[in-house]
Amino acid sequence: MDTTQLMQIALDLVGFETIPDDSAIYVPGENIRRVLFGLDIGVAELLMAGNLGYDAVIAHHPVGLPHRAWRVFERHVALLTGAGIPESVARAAVAPKMATLRLNGSVTNYEQVPLAARRLGMPFMNVHAPLDELGRRVMQSTVDVLLLSAPDATLRDVTAVLGMLPAAQRAAVPVEVLLGDPDARAGKVLVCHGAYTNGGDAVARACFEHGIDTVIYIHIAPGDLASLQRDQRGQLIVTGHILGDAFGISPYISALRAQGIEVDVLSDILA
Numbered sequence: 685m686d687t688t689q690l691m692q693i694a695l696d697l698v699g700f701e702t703i704p705d706d707s708a709i710y711v712p713g714e715n716i717r718r719v720l721f722g723l724d725i726g727v728a729e730l731l732m733a734g735n736l737g738y739d740a741v742i743a744h745h746p747v748g749l750p751h752r753a754w755r756v757f758e759r760h761v762a763l764l765t766g767a768g769i770p771e772s773v774a775r776a777a778v779a780p781k782m783a784t785l786r787l788n789g790s791v792t793n794y795e796q797v798p799l800a801a802r803r804l805g806m807p808f809m810n811v812h813a814p815l816d817e818l819g820r821r822v823m824q825s826t827v828d829v830l831l832l833s834a835p836d837a838t839l840r841d842v843t844a845v846l847g848m849l850p851a852a853q854r855a856a857v858p859v860e861v862l863l864g865d866p867d868a869r870a871g872k873v874l875v876c877h878g879a880y881t882n883g884g885d886a887v888a889r890a891c892f893e894h895g896i897d898t899v900i901y902i903h904i905a906p907g908d909l910a911s912l913q914r915d916q917r918g919q920l921i922v923t924g925h926i927l928g929d930a931f932g933i934s935p936y937i938s939a940l941r942a943q944g945i946e947v948d949v950l951s952d953i954l955a
Contacts, residue, residue: 685945686714687740687809693939694814698821704813706746706753706880710798713807716740721937722950723929727800729950730808738948740807744815744933748798750789756813757782759879760887767874769894777890781883811936817878819932822849823900823923824875831873839898839919840866842873846923851934854953857924862904863912864919871897871919877928885911892918902928930954 687709695703703709716739722729725743733741746753757778764774801808823846830837830845843859843866846852852859874896876883882901885908891899898919912920923931930953937954940947 685716685943687712687716687807690716690719690740690742690940690945691809691811693943694811694936697936697939698814698817700814700817704756706749706756706812707810707814708746708749709809710748711801711806711808713740716807716945718946718948719940720948720950721933721954723926723933723954725808725810726797730797730801730804730806734804734806738806740809741801743808743810744812744929746810746812747796748794750792750794752789753812753880754782754785754789756880757785759813760876760883763874763876763879764887764890767872767891767896769890769896773890773894777883777886780886785880813878813880815932815936816880816929817932818935819928819930820875820878822931822935823877823928824873827870827873827875827900831870837870838867839864839870839921842870842898842900843921846921849931851930851953852923852927855924855927855930857927859921859923859927862909862920862922864898868919869897873898873900875900877902878932882908884908888912888918888920889915926951926953 718738719740720733720738721742723744725741760778761774765771827842839861846859874891876899882904888899900921902923903925933954937947
């Protein structure tokens with residue numbers, strides 16, 4: 685198998701027709717049988733992979749795409765409008781953070797890890813948005829099934845059902861209610877994930893003001909949480925970054941193994 689096929693497997697899992705801006709094949713490779721997968725890959729992991737005889741390395745998080753990866757944040761617009769929020773409101777909520785992400789992209793040393801992989805002759809790629817979208821679907825469908833059977837389910841019930849998923853059993857950080865009373869009714873729940881990074885206070889606030897009772901993020905900055913707490917409105921559940929990513933990565937690893945690829949993972953949660 686080659687790196688293009690490894691990427692295509694991820695795209696096919698969610699029906700993406702093109703590689704999103706936060707995912708890339710940095711160093712192409714062929715005849716790949718053994719893969720090392722990591723959430724975050726640096727030069728040290730590339731050296732380790734070479735020393736241990738792997739044929740390719742796959743990262744989840746992007747390392748060489750700051751000039752374009754921020755564009756994926758706009759996917760929040762589709763998530764919000766799909767939940768019934770007006771497009772004008774969705775775009776206004778997304779715009780400030782997307783601008784910040786674009787500016788921050790000029791800070792990153794985007795050459796370091798891809799160039800190291802090239803010099804080492806190690807096939808290297810990262811797959812981000814497709815796996816995050818897959819994880820979003822896993823989480824949303826899990827919550828939707830709960831609410832269909834128990835319309836009055838509480839925030840505690842939502843955290844419990846997510847906590848029963850296999851990856852959650854191995855996670856050190858629990859799924860947690862960060863905003864709202866755990867015994868309050870969850871109501872309408874939207875999983876905001878699969879759009880590069882969390883939507884911050886603006887996206888959550890747009891949800892709370894337009895019919896969404898509970899938002900699920902995989903992480904949130906302390907300042908954004910404090911801003912939402914001052915509003916005294918809405919409910920927020922956070923899964924934890926690594927666990928939230930695991931919900932989409934684990935099925936991809938299983939798909940690779942089903943194709944006969946040996947995959948070792950730099951994570952106890954994803955194992």
